[in-house]
Amino acid sequence: MTYILLIILTLSSANQETKDFVFRISYSNKEECLDASKKLDFSDKYNEKEMKTKSVCIPWDAMQI
Numbered sequence: 001m002t003y004i005l006l007i008i009l010t011l012s013s014a015n016q017e018t019k020d021f022v023f024r025i026s027y028s029n030k031e032e033c034l035d036a037s038k039k040l041d042f043s044d045k046y047n048e049k050e051m052k053t054k055s056v057c058i059p060w061d062a063m064q065i
Helices: 030-040
Strands: 002-012 017-028 042-046 047-061
Touching: 002 030, 017 030, 030 047
Parallel strands: none
Antiparallel strands: 002 017, 002 047, 042 047
């Protein structure tokens, strides 16, 4: 089964509204997808700006709307 690594990158600052960017990467198995998702979750602050990422693995079938 194919899995999708869903990555949400959130950029925010005190002066501007928050912006989200969504990325999708396909993986052929769940283990590879989960391993990649663990490496991508982080957050960082610089001055008044903040960057956060969140990643999750979901089955390809769940992406079909």
